Amino acid sequence: ATVAGSEQSSPPPPLLYTQGQLDFCRRIPKIELHAHLNGSVRDSTIRELSTGLEGGAVSLPDLQRLTQQASRTLGECFQLFDVIHRITTTHAALTRITREVIEDMADDNVVYAEIRTTPKARPEHGMTTESYLDAVFKGVADYYAASRRTQDIQVRLLLSIDRRQSAAEAMGTARLAVQLRDEGVAGLDLSGNPSVGQWETWRPALEYARQQGLKVTVHAGEVWNPEEAAAILQWRPGRLGHMCCLDAALEKHLLDSGIPLELCLTSNVLTRSVPSYADHHFPSFWPGHPVVLCTDDSGVFASSLSREYALAAAAFNLSDEELQQLAVAAADYTFLEPGERAALRERMEAALLVES
Numbered sequence: 001a002t003v004a005g006s007e008q009s010s011p012p013p014p015l016l017y018t019q020g021q022l023d024f025c026r027r028i029p030k031i032e033l034h035a036h037l038n039g040s041v042r043d044s045t046i047r048e049l050s051t052g053l054e055g056g057a058v059s060l061p062d063l064q065r066l067t068q069q070a071s072r073t074l075g076e077c078f079q080l081f082d083v084i085h086r087i088t089t090t091h092a093a094l095t096r097i098t099r100e101v102i103e104d105m106a107d108d109n110v111v112y113a114e115i116r117t118t119p120k121a122r123p124e125h126g127m128t129t130e131s132y133l134d135a136v137f138k139g140v141a142d143y144y145a146a147s148r149r150t151q152d153i154q155v156r157l158l159l160s161i162d163r164r165q166s167a168a169e170a171m172g173t174a175r176l177a178v179q180l181r182d183e184g185v186a187g188l189d190l191s192g193n194p195s196v197g198q199w200e201t202w203r204p205a206l207e208y209a210r211q212q213g214l215k216v217t218v219h220a221g222e223v224w225n226p227e228e229a230a231a232i233l234q235w236r237p238g239r240l241g242h243m244c245c246l247d248a249a250l251e252k253h254l255l256d257s258g259i260p261l262e263l264c265l266t267s268n269v270l271t272r273s274v275p276s277y278a279d280h281h282f283p284s285f286w287p288g289h290p291v292v293l294c295t296d297d298s299g300v301f302a303s304s305l306s307r308e309y310a311l312a313a314a315a316f317n318l319s320d321e322e323l324q325q326l327a328v329a330a331a332d333y334t335f336l337e338p339g340e341r342a343a344l345r346e347r348m349e350a351a352l353l354v355e356s
């Protein structure tokens, strides 16, 4: 159990994985279940889109300070999201970043991804929450139109309720997710600055989505808030993100619940939700409890899913076979329909590099 929220910014000691470990992790097919769209934007695209923004929307020193830091506290991280959101304001920018995020995942041998994003209305850019999502869907379509892969990455979207949203706004996001279920939206997420807002505000929207048959994942325990983590756990979401800050009783409840955990090592270390890779709570759960390794924000934290697997291999001494077991098991925790899930699992198993 750790208490997060210390606002130091000195980087944690580096963790070394071998080139061989990284190469292996690149070669195995992987599943990404926790990636925020605007957190996964390439640094080069951020810089390119930020030049020429009218009205000094982002000051260059600010941008440089935030994008070049080795370690970011959670507070700085949310400052950086505000900056990125001022850069990805147009439909064209959203379409571009979506296409690029999928390209980067496919290049990293991710075969299935659930990408999450909060639909944002920006009247000054003629953008509604619906047109925001149309632009994202166009990015997905653009990716496939340009792709030459024979066995391509499969993509689904999750819509995120941001913790800054009111109950009514959260319900709006939930209704959109339900409406777009047949267009590639596989579920609903609750995320955003963990120090903002109250669980009870968004619970009715999540409840509505679940009653409509949609799957729901919730960020919890990213900072120390045992009452909230307990309430979320009791609500039993389909998956849980992070769950870093737990006491013994909560950890036991979580283990008993069997709810799959989305774990993002680099994100948790850099934001100081956990003190170091070696102290991450991954081994308290795996093996035995359903766990999936994810990137969270591959752009903001300068990582990739292969790198996260390699870091886990180095920190917890995982064999190639164990890395593959982890990757394949993730198929069972996706928000796909059962038939699609089984097909994905088969695809993963057919591509095994090491036979167990």
Ligand code: 6MZ
Residues within 6 Å of the ligand: 036, 037, 038, 039, 077, 081, 082, 116, 117, 118, 160, 162, 163, 191, 192, 193, 194, 219, 222, 267, 271, 296, 297
């Ligand atoms: C909680 C996070 C997050 O939705 O604009 N987000 N929420 N904890 C985290 N840990 C670091 N990382 C990202 O993507 C960016 C948004 O994702 C959420 C925040 O709400 C952030 O503004 P979209 O595409």
